[in-house]
Amino acid sequence: MEHVTRVGHVETSTASSPVIRIVHISDTHLSHNSLTPPRPLSGNISIQRSDSTETPNNVVDESGKDAFTKRSTSLESREDGFHKGGTFLSSVRKPRINNCEIPCGNVLVHSGDFDWSKQSGGFLRSDNFEEIVQLMNDFFDRFPHKVKIFVAGNHEISLDGKKLLTVQERLTSAVYLYNSSFTYEGINFYGAPYTPFRFITNARGFIRTSGKIASHWRDIPSKTDILVTHSPPYGILDLGTKWTTRKLPRLTNAWHAVLPDRECDICGASHPGRDHWGCPHLREEVLIRIKPTLHLFGHVHECNGVTTRKGITFSNAAYANAKRPRVFDYYLPS
Ligand SMILES: [Zn+2]
Numbered sequence: 001m002e003h004v005t006r007v008g009h010v011e012t013s014t015a016s017s018p019v020i021r022i023v024h025i026s027d028t029h030l031s032h033n034s035l036t037p038p039r040p041l042s043g044n045i046s047i048q049r050s051d052s053t054e055t056p057n058n059v060v061d062e063s064g065k066d067a068f069t070k071r072s073t074s075l076e077s078r079e080d081g082f083h084k085g086g087t088f089l090s091s092v093r094k095p096r097i098n099n100c101e102i103p104c105g106n107v108l109v110h111s112g113d114f115d116w117s118k119q120s121g122g123f124l125r126s127d128n129f130e131e132i133v134q135l136m137n138d139f140f141d142r143f144p145h146k147v148k149i150f151v152a153g154n155h156e157i158s159l160d161g162k163k164l165l166t167v168q169e170r171l172t173s174a175v176y177l178y179n180s181s182f183t184y185e186g187i188n189f190y191g192a193p194y195t196p197f198r199f200i201t202n203a204r205g206f207i208r209t210s211g212k213i214a215s216h217w218r219d220i221p222s223k224t225d226i227l228v229t230h231s232p233p234y235g236i237l238d239l240g241t242k243w244t245t246r247k248l249p250r251l252t253n254a255w256h257a258v259l260p261d262r263e264c265d266i267c268g269a270s271h272p273g274r275d276h277w278g279c280p281h282l283r284e285e286v287l288i289r290i291k292p293t294l295h296l297f298g299h300v301h302e303c304n305g306v307t308t309r310k311g312i313t314f315s316n317a318a319y320a321n322a323k324r325p326r327v328f329d330y331y332l333p334s
């Protein structure tokens with residue numbers, strides 16, 4: 001069974017207050033056909049609390065039957081090599097093409113990079129808009145979750161510049177969050193697609209310079225419970241492989257073999273060949289002002305994982321290197 005992280009009013013909720021299951025995926029990069037819907041196909045599920053923190057809460061369908069889907073334990077072993085102390089080279093391997101079942105839940109969130117378009121913007125702007133939104137719509141349509149939420153990423157080049165309504169009219173099977181919010185069962189979601197400018201990148205959809213991106217983050221309402229962005233906040237599940245490491249792995253390995261490991265000024269860890277890709281402005285807004293219960297993102301394929309800082313739970317569910325959806329039980333207040 002997959003690990004389910006409990007968030008929200010866990011300590012203070014009573015037996016009668018509902019629990020909402022959130023399933024998070026990101027960075028599927030056109031391998032969405034390898035994601036299969038959970039059984040049963042009904043979206044009418046409810047979460048039955050387990051008394052112990054050791055045992056996950058149970059999912060029951062409308063007939064009261066146990067609807068929890070047994071999942072392949074191989075997902076557990078698909079963790080990125082970095083977390084297991086492997087070298088950075090293990091992070092650049094190609095994703096496997098075997099299937100991955102998306103767990104059942106009330107809400108399914110995709111935090112961007114559904115597409116794999118690589119043009120750099122400007123006159124090379126990709127024009128697959130109709131085609132890609134149709135693919136997205138068919139994808140979300142296959143899943144039984146009551147609410148499906150999509151926020152774009154930097155590979156959604158053809159969505160950059162399109163109005164929210166233009167996308168939403170076509171994406172009828174999901175809620176498209178574009179600097180906008182959505183409320184479900186009293187939980188306030190807010191989504192924004194931006195990632196900070198990096199000189200070396202092969203996809204420049206929704207990439208903004210420092211000043212512009214900071215103003216977008218300032219627009220996020222303080223009462224947001226679940227924030228969905230494509231970019232991680234700086235220093236949190238954001239260690240990406242450096243361009244030099246990717247292109248010249250042997251040289252980089254040799255270089256690091258002769259140089260002593262240095263601790264990073266930002267995170268205190270030693271991570272040769274990798275650097276922080278997250279957004280410093282986003283970090284500031286999230287940790288100091290917004291303080292959401294849950295912050296969902298992707299973008300950095302090497303850092304699929306869940307972590308907690310200052311009482312906020314952060315989830316990077318990038319699927320490209322680690323086929324591991326992240327699952328949360330959100331406890332509503334009593
Ligand atoms: Zn660091």
Ligand SMILES: [Zn+2]
Nearest residue numbers: 113153154299
């Ligand atoms: Zn990305």
